[in-house]
Amino acid sequence: MELEDKDLLRKQAALFPLPKGVKFSYGTAGFRTDAALLPSTVFRMGVLAALRSLCTKRATGLMITASHNPVHENGVKLADPSGGMLNVAWEPYSDMLANAPDVENFLQIVEHIVKRENIQSANAASGEVLLARDTRPSGEALVSAARQGVEAVRGTVAHDMGVLTTPQLHWMVRSFNNGVPASESDYFHQLSDSFRMLVELWHANTGDLTHSEELIVDAANGVGASKLTRLQHLTTSLGLQVRNSGNEGEGLLNDGVGADFVQKEKVLPHGFQLPADVGKRCASIDGDADRLVYFYIPEKHEDGYSGPVCTLHLLDGDKIAAIFGLFIIGQLHILAGCKSSVSDATTAHKAVVPGYGEVKVAVVQTAYANGASTNYIKQVLGLEVATTPTGVKHLHKKAEQYDIGIYFEANGHGTILFNEIFSQWLQDASVQQKEAEHRQAAKRLVAVNEMVNQAVGDALSGILMVEVVLRYQGWSVEQWDSMYKDLPSRQLKVKVKDRAVIITTPDETRVASPSSLQEAIDTEVGKYKGGRAFVRPSGTEDVVRVYAEASSQQSADALAQAVCVLVYHLAGGVGPEP
Ligand SMILES: CC(=O)N[C@H]1[C@@H](OP(=O)(O)O)O[C@H](CO)[C@@H](O)[C@@H]1O
Numbered sequence: 001m002e003l004e005d006k007d008l009l010r011k012q013a014a015l016f017p018l019p020k021g022v023k024f025s026y027g028t029a030g031f032r033t034d035a036a037l038l039p040s041t042v043f044r045m046g047v048l049a050a051l052r053s054l055c056t057k058r059a060t061g062l063m064i065t066a067s068h069n070p071v072h073e074n075g076v077k078l079a080d081p082s083g084g085m086l087n088v089a090w091e092p093y094s095d096m097l098a099n100a101p102d103v104e105n106f107l108q109i110v111e112h113i114v115k116r117e118n119i120q121s122a123n124a125a126s127g128e129v130l131l132a133r134d135t136r137p138s139g140e141a142l143v144s145a146a147r148q149g150v151e152a153v154r155g156t157v158a159h160d161m162g163v164l165t166t167p168q169l170h171w172m173v174r175s176f177n178n179g180v181p182a183s184e185s186d187y188f189h190q191l192s193d194s195f196r197m198l199v200e201l202w203h204a205n206t207g208d209l210t211h212s213e214e215l216i217v218d219a220a221n222g223v224g225a226s227k228l229t230r231l232q233h234l235t236t237s238l239g240l241q242v243r244n245s246g247n248e249g250e251g252l253l254n255d256g257v258g259a260d261f262v263q264k265e266k267v268l269p270h271g272f273q274l275p276a277d278v279g280k281r282c283a284s285i286d287g288d289a290d291r292l293v294y295f296y297i298p299e300k301h302e303d304g305y306s307g308p309v310c311t312l313h314l315l316d317g318d319k320i321a322a323i324f325g326l327f328i329i330g331q332l333h334i335l336a337g338c339k340s341s342v343s344d345a346t347t348a349h350k351a352v353v354p355g356y357g358e359v360k361v362a363v364v365q366t367a368y369a370n371g372a373s374t375n376y377i378k379q380v381l382g383l384e385v386a387t388t389p390t391g392v393k394h395l396h397k398k399a400e401q402y403d404i405g406i407y408f409e410a411n412g413h414g415t416i417l418f419n420e421i422f423s424q425w426l427q428d429a430s431v432q433q434k435e436a437e438h439r440q441a442a443k444r445l446v447a448v449n450e451m452v453n454q455a456v457g458d459a460l461s462g463i464l465m466v467e468v469v470l471r472y473q474g475w476s477v478e479q480w481d482s483m484y485k486d487l488p489s490r491q492l493k494v495k496v497k498d499r500a501v502i503i504t505t506p507d508e509t510r511v512a513s514p515s516s517l518q519e520a521i522d523t524e525v526g527k528y529k530g531g532r533a534f535v536r537p538s539g540t541e542d543v544v545r546v547y548a549e550a551s552s553q554q555s556a557d558a559l560a561q562a563v564c565v566l567v568y569h570l571a572g573g574v575g576p577e578p
């Protein structure tokens with residue numbers, strides 16, 4: 001690095017001293033903590049985003065959000081030039097920079113990165129970083145810290161894209177680097193145009209539009225609310241009612257609302273009532289609108305269990321993956337000339353499409369996927385299921401290995417990826433195929449590729465896709481729910497002194513250390529019919545997560561509770577015994 005570059009960095013970095021006694025970790029999805037502790041981290045991530053841009057000679061992204069965490073927290077995530085998450089090989093740099101104790105140490109790490117990645121210093125503006133934030137009050141000051149970080153690296157400029165959802169920023173980075181229109185308004189038009197196209201193409205299908213009721217969306221009092229409203233203005237045939245918009249009197253961001261709350265607690269979010277909302281099709285998105293789950297309040301409870309679980313029926317990321325898989329395989333069958341229709345998935349098998357060959361399709365899940373979804377996707381849809389560790393960066397990478405990769409975490413974060421060669425083939429097929437039916441199936445898949453965010457999981461495009469498939473199927477939310485019945489499950493958290501003492505196997509289903517903990521879990525699981533349980537340290541919260549499945553809800557609850565007690569005793573629990 002040249003002397004003047006160093007001087008500029010040194011001067012700017014001195015404005016953002018590291019808070020005392022805090023250790024930062026990039027974790028599953030970027031840094032998250034109390035907003036007051038973050039200016040130095042965000043400044044330093046601005047520097048890293050700039051270096052990554054100079055290194056790749058393409059734009060990168062920096063998002064200020066703490067997703068589903070409470071409103072006083074904030075965080076920072078970086079987007080790679082592809083629009084995906086920061087390249088994992090660069091994650092160690094982010095940890096090193098964020099924890100550098102003083103300015104000189106920070107400069108040394110920057111120099112190390114510059115040297116190792118062979119980054120040439122630039123005079124003209126050759127690096128670009130797109131910045132955005134969610135609606136948190138601390139966001140504006142943190143974007144300013146990020147901008148100062150970006151611009152402390154000579155040769156890079158920051159573009160403040162304003163208040164956006166996380167997936168919008170990722171989409172913009174990807175589009176910008178692909179040289180296609182990349183503004184927020186382009187995003188909305190791309191989504192709404194492809195939705196309209198899919199609705200038009202539905203008329204050619206055998207499905208019947210039996211539900212015309214509007215969808216009610218819990219927007220977590222977050223950034224997704226205003227974006228959904230905007231989307232709805234452009235997409236008139238999408239009946240939508242947005243609740244928990246963050247308007248006065250509607251409550252705080254993520255407080256008893258949003259996809260994370262609904263999926264983990266399985267209770268109704270604020271703003272939804274009995275009996276007024278019984279039977280309605282509802283959805284929840286999270287604080288930065290990258291997660292989506294659906295739910296409804298059933299007319300009556302069939303299982304007689306009076307725990308909190310009965311309050312709503314949840315259609316989580318697994319069920320979204322299942323309905324997406326059903327649609328995709330249905331269209332591929334049309335292209336392959338199979339007789340089975342979209343609504344007859346029982347005959348599903350590998351799709352061999354004339355002119356292309358076998359289309360490789362898979363659903364990618366994590367250990368948190370409900371066992372019943374995995375069985376359904378494999379056995380009924382006939383699709384391959386691949387498994388990765390927690391965190392969309394892992395799922396996304398795996399999904400890229402297929403012609404069509406559908407990935408979802410149970411919590412509702414996921415999307416459908418199309419590989420470039422296959423998507424080009426589909427575009428050609430949509431005009432060149434001899435049969436009108438085949439051209440239409442190809443057109444539908446082209447529209448899905450356009451509509452569903454190719455950079456990251458996106459609750460807005462996810463809603464459009466679910467609504468399209470429900471129309472094609474002529475299904476109500478209850479009919480969708482009945483694709484398969486979830487195995488009863490329970491997810492809990494345990495506080496321990498240092499969650500890093502728990503080391504899991506790469507697939508996260510077993511504890512490698514301390515080994516006494518895995519032995520104790522095995523013994524406990526053995527007591528329950530159809531039992532399954534695993535624990536892992538969270539990458540976003542200071543807790544150990546416990547997951548359990550069993551043949552009844554009472555058993556799943558009891559198994560999860562028993563495993564919590566084991567973690568508490570064998571991995572250094574703090575506070576009262578769970
Ligand atoms: C069990 C669970 O839901 N874990 C979530 C959560 O990660 P943890 O590492 O479990 O805290 O937040 C991640 C980021 O949003 C998300 O990708 C992941 O699925």
Ligand SMILES: [Mg+2]
Binds near residue numbers: 068287288291
């Ligand atoms: Mg989120």
